[in-house]
Amino acid sequence: MAKLTEKIVAITGNAAVAQAMRQINPDVVAAYPITPQTDIAETFAEFVADGLVDTEYVTVESEHSAMSACVGASAAGARVMTATSSQGLALMWEILYIAAGMRLPITMTNVNRCLSAPINIHCDHSDSMGARDSGWIQIYSENAQEAYDNVIQAIRIAEHKSVLLPVMVNMDGFIVSHSIERVELLDDEVVKRFVGEYKPVYPLLDVENPVTHGPFDGLGGFYFEHKKAQIEAIERSRKVVLDVADEFKRISGREYGCFEPYRLDDAEVALVVLNSAAGTSKCVVDAMREEGYPVGILKLRVFRPFLARELSEALKHLKAVAILERATSPGSFGPLYAEIRSALYDLEARPKMVNLIYGLGGREFRPEHAKEAFGVCLKVAQTKRVEKPLGYLGLKEVEVIS
Amino acid sequence: MKEWRAEKLMPGALIPVGGTARQYKTGGWRSEHPVWDERACKQCFLCWIYCPDGSIKVRDGKVIGIDYDYCKGCGICANECPADAIKMAEGGEPNG
Numbered sequence: 001m002a003k004l005t006e007k008i009v010a011i012t013g014n015a016a017v018a019q020a021m022r023q024i025n026p027d028v029v030a031a032y033p034i035t036p037q038t039d040i041a042e043t044f045a046e047f048v049a050d051g052l053v054d055t056e057y058v059t060v061e062s063e064h065s066a067m068s069a070c071v072g073a074s075a076a077g078a079r080v081m082t083a084t085s086s087q088g089l090a091l092m093w094e095i096l097y098i099a100a101g102m103r104l105p106i107t108m109t110n111v112n113r114c115l116s117a118p119i120n121i122h123c124d125h126s127d128s129m130g131a132r133d134s135g136w137i138q139i140y141s142e143n144a145q146e147a148y149d150n151v152i153q154a155i156r157i158a159e160h161k162s163v164l165l166p167v168m169v170n171m172d173g174f175i176v177s178h179s180i181e182r183v184e185l186l187d188d189e190v191v192k193r194f195v196g197e198y199k200p201v202y203p204l205l206d207v208e209n210p211v212t213h214g215p216f217d218g219l220g221g222f223y224f225e226h227k228k229a230q231i232e233a234i235e236r237s238r239k240v241v242l243d244v245a246d247e248f249k250r251i252s253g254r255e256y257g258c259f260e261p262y263r264l265d266d267a268e269v270a271l272v273v274l275n276s277a278a279g280t281s282k283c284v285v286d287a288m289r290e291e292g293y294p295v296g297i298l299k300l301r302v303f304r305p306f307l308a309r310e311l312s313e314a315l316k317h318l319k320a321v322a323i324l325e326r327a328t329s330p331g332s333f334g335p336l337y338a339e340i341r342s343a344l345y346d347l348e349a350r351p352k353m354v355n356l357i358y359g360l361g362g363r364e365f366r367p368e369h370a371k372e373a374f375g376v377c378l379k380v381a382q383t384k385r386v387e388k389p390l391g392y393l394g395l396k397e398v399e400v401i402s
Numbered sequence: 403m404k405e406w407r408a409e410k411l412m413p414g415a416l417i418p419v420g421g422t423a424r425q426y427k428t429g430g431w432r433s434e435h436p437v438w439d440e441r442a443c444k445q446c447f448l449c450w451i452y453c454p455d456g457s458i459k460v461r462d463g464k465v466i467g468i469d470y471d472y473c474k475g476c477g478i479c480a481n482e483c484p485a486d487a488i489k490m491a492e493g494g495e496p497n498g
Contacts, residue, residue: 103414164413202416210420217415226415233413 008184013144013176016183017083017109017169018043020151022053023191026107027078027198030058030069032088036121038111038177040083063088067095074104075213077203079155082106085173086113089127093134099166100135101230102214105158106166108136109151112275112326113173114361122362123173125274129327129335135230137167137237138304142278144181147171149254150301152186155195156244163237164201165230172276174362190251234305241302258302261314263289267296269320269377272340274300277324277358277365284370295374300336308343315344318351319381322373324393326359333390352380358393369393429457432475432494438467442487449479449488470496 011019017040021029029048031041048057058073060066063084074080084092089110099106114124128138137157141147147169154167171177186194202211217223238258245256262282264270273281278299288295298314315321323341325334332338337355344350356373359365372393380386412418445465450458457473459466468479480488 101414102416202412202418209418212417212420212422213414215415215417215422216426222409222411222415225411229411229413 007187008182010180011144011183012039012178012180013141013147013171014038014040014111014178015043016144016148016181016185017151017171018047019185020148020191021081022047023186023188024079024081024152024155024195025053025192026055026081028056028058028070028073028080029082030060030066030073030080031082031084032061032063032066033059036084036086036088036113038083038085038173040109040111040177044083063091064095067092067099070106070108071095071099071102071104074099074106075102075203076205077200079159079198080104080106081108083109083111085111085177086115086121086127089131090115093131096131096134096136096166098214101226103164103230103233104166105164107151107154107158107169108166109147109169109171111173111177112170118361120361121173123175123276123326124360124362125170125325125327126360128168128170129329131168132304132335135165135234136304137163137165137234137241137302139167139169139241139302140274140300141169141171141176142276142299144171144176144179144183145254146256146301147176148183148185149248149252149256152191152194153241153244153248153256156247157237157240159198160237160240160244161201163233163240165233165237170275175276184252186252194248194251238302238305238307256301258300258307258310259314260299260301262297262299264296264298264314266294268294268318269322269374269381270296270298270315270318271322271324271370271373271377272298272300272315272336273324274303274326274336277326277370280365280367281324281370281373284367284374287367288371288374293374293378295377303336306339306343308339311340312344312347312350315340315351316347316349319384320353320377321351322354322356322377324373325355325357326365328357328360352384352386354380354386354389354391356391356393363394365394427471428455429469429471429473430494432473434475434477434490434492435470435494435496436468436473436475436477436480436488437491437496438465439487439489440467442485444485444487446484448482448484452478452482454478468496 115126150169158167323337457469
């Protein structure tokens with residue numbers, strides 16, 4: 001593949017992320033290159049083979065090993081990146097916690113795809129939502145441009161000396177990962193300067209200054225205190241995410257916050273959405289505004305750390321909010337709904353809230369679904385009553401045999 | 403080895419020195435301990451071969467006793483000894 005020098009290109013979300021990785025030129029990438037991996041790992045492997053990067057590319061026998069190799073390489077002092085998806089992220093589970101607990105600034109792209117069974121490889125957020133308690137910073141991307149921009153920013157967030165935590169950049173499987181979009185690429189030199197040179201604080205391979213990584217810390221030790229320190233680190237990342245976004249705006253002209261309000265200030269009802277559903281919902285907002293409906297959306301970009309105070313501030317003036325969720329927690333509400341609803345609990349007056357599950361296993365999220373969600377919100381706002389806190393968008397009419 | 407206190411928390415439980423396993427004596431788990439009888443020992447080295455934790459002390463090619471810093475008290479040496487030179491005794495501490 002020829003080296004890209006054009007500024008504006010038509011590429012898939014996966015290719016955009018691979019280009020970001022080429023420009024970042026990490027020391028080590030460890031990945032399991034077979035399904036459910038995406039062509040992020042494949043495209044990056046081509047860059048390695050073509051000599052466009054200096055990366056040591058480690059192909060391993062599973063995602064459990066991929067993340068383990070990332071942990072080892074990061075502890076050794078390397079700048080480390082990887083990519084995964086779906087069952088692959090699920091298989092990394094154990095090591096995700098170790099990467100975060102050891103405070104290793106690994107950057108990973110996760111292409112959001114559902115978890116079996118039934119076997120299905122299409123878009124939903126069950127994979128990353130399941131990893132929400134692992135201690136990773138989680139950033140979500142609406143389109144290929146955001147995925148590219150977020151990966152570049154993630155390096156700086158992860159490696160910031162007040163943070164030192166792994167970052168997971170998410171984008172929607174197939175809808176963004178495999179669809180060709182217009183993407184503005186930064187110049188290689190600009191990205192190189194932006195991410196800078198990685199200077200690990202305690203590299204394991206510094207034999208002149210031996211250190212111990214990943215020790216035992218049992219019952220009489222300080223496990224609890226270390227977890228508290230880890231919590232404080234992810235709290236500090238709130239500011240770092242915004243500082244890095246400010247700096248990124250200066251090189252790209254593109255603006256990022258922890259979330260993006262869209263026609264929300266003067267709205268009476270709103271949807272909270274993640275990833276690509278935001279694009280569809282924005283179109284519907286514009287159309288419904290033309291008809292005089294007071295609708296808006298809030299697109300969440302940073303899910304971990306969770307911005308409870310800021311979100312309650314942004315949503316408090318609304319009459320009704322629907323939390324759109326591309327994941328479930330069977331037997332309870334969706335994770336996003338539970339957390340956002342909880343964030344607003346202490347307000348004197350707060351919007352009514354409903355949880356609408358959509359798009360599981362890649363089921364399409366169409367404008368009529370966003371419209372239906374706004375319809376639910378408008379009815380709740382009008383009646384001031386939530387009849388069904390948990391609903392579904394886009395289910396087929398079928399006979400279910402229990 | 404450099405000065406370091408466990409109470410001084412480093413990111414990710416990192417320890418800013420190496421070789422700390424040397425300070426960690428794992429023999430404290432014992433509920434029984436082996437007692438070696440030098441006069442009965444035939445120096446056959448079966449205990450040394452079988453000990454899963456390398457806790458049979460050897461000097462100048464001869465068994466000279468048990469390394470209680472690391473012996474877990476599993477009793478394999480006593481079980482394997484053909485000369486009844488190792489017997490298990492109550493309690494974790496050899497002098498307890």
